[in-house]
Amino acid sequence: MRTPPRDVAALAAAVLAPFLAALALLPLRGSATRINLALLMVVVVVAVATLGNRWAGALAALSAAAWFDFFHTEPYQSFHIRDRADIETAILLLLVGIAVSQLAARARVMRSVAATDAEHLERLHRTLRQVRSVGGTAPELIDRIRQDLVEVLDLRDCRFTTAVEPHGPVPPRLRADGSVGVEGWIWDLDRQGWPEGEVELRAMAGGRVLGRFLLRPVSGAVPASAEARLVAVDLAGLAALVLDAPERLPQAGDLEDGSRRLGVDV
Known part of the structure; x- marks a missing residue:
């Protein structure tokens, strides 16, 4: 590095x-x-x-x-x-x-840590205010959260899918406590860095998986701090609340159109 x-x-x-x-x-x-x-x-x-x-x-x-x-x-x-x-x-x-x-x-x-934590907290509050506003549609709010995840975790890219299960091998997963789980491995994120490929962050509400963010870290980059990873988990929770609120969801055709427009993979 x-x-x-x-x-x-x-x-x-x-x-x-x-x-x-x-x-x-x-x-x-x-x-x-x-x-x-x-x-x-x-x-x-x-x-x-x-x-x-x-x-x-x-x-x-x-x-x-x-x-x-x-x-x-x-x-x-x-x-x-x-x-x-x-x-x-x-x-x-x-x-x-x-x-x-x-x-x-x-x-x-x-x-520096205090300033970064304050920035993360303000970002979380800003996104929460947008989620609570009456003007946002589900694709727009999900894309706002997707962009926040890229910035908070310093990612190369991030995409969202409503498929609750992966097609193929289980990818590495960012857990609720901010750690990363890799199938069959005990993964030390601070020492080993991000795993290769995409890392899954599930959007869950009421114990149900409503969608998944697939994170693409920069190759060889130092992982974001534990505090930043916890903010990312909270952001995914907000996405789940958006998806779990029927009154906020557009029609299925609109969601598909919005996903193409906003970069959301459904």
Whole structure:
């Protein structure tokens, strides 16, 4: 899998930013204490960790300790340290930099997760409002949910069928708890990724299967989070409610026409 551009930029910053910061602090070498200089280097480490990930933060801490040693401890322009206090300062810079960078990276991940969860919840509410509106027909609402599934699970494509049983071998299935079941296998989605081929997500209401979404993940893509998969299950539940409400269903001919128009396979 390709490394995201943001992580590549963070790794580059982890190497270059501490070096540039150490150079910028050279005019203060004679007036500021080494402890204060080390604390300023920690600020740079935190900035890199906030931009990237925990690995970038750890690399930045190591780079900061090395360039602090090179430029701000005697003998200068050397990675050798004579004074014991300088050795302790450099080690503390490394340890504090690593610890704080990990906390900063974790905080960034938690903010990202919170924002993603809020987006998923808003999508679910928006679709629910559309389902409750009086203007939507079954094919239109099913297609809206199909599009939501593509976005929530980051799929290549998704289609819907009213056939409640597969024609042929049982495909992998996205279960109600967000896990994936594969016939004859214990499937670890987080470790093994999406199974090959289509993954079935059943639309169920009152214990009955009313249709199935057939998900087509991007080959080799990292599976969506457990929270996103649970939102997908809820979306399929909304589709089942639409199909289970007779007053919302058009005539059979209209449903067939709508399926061709909206990409719904019946």
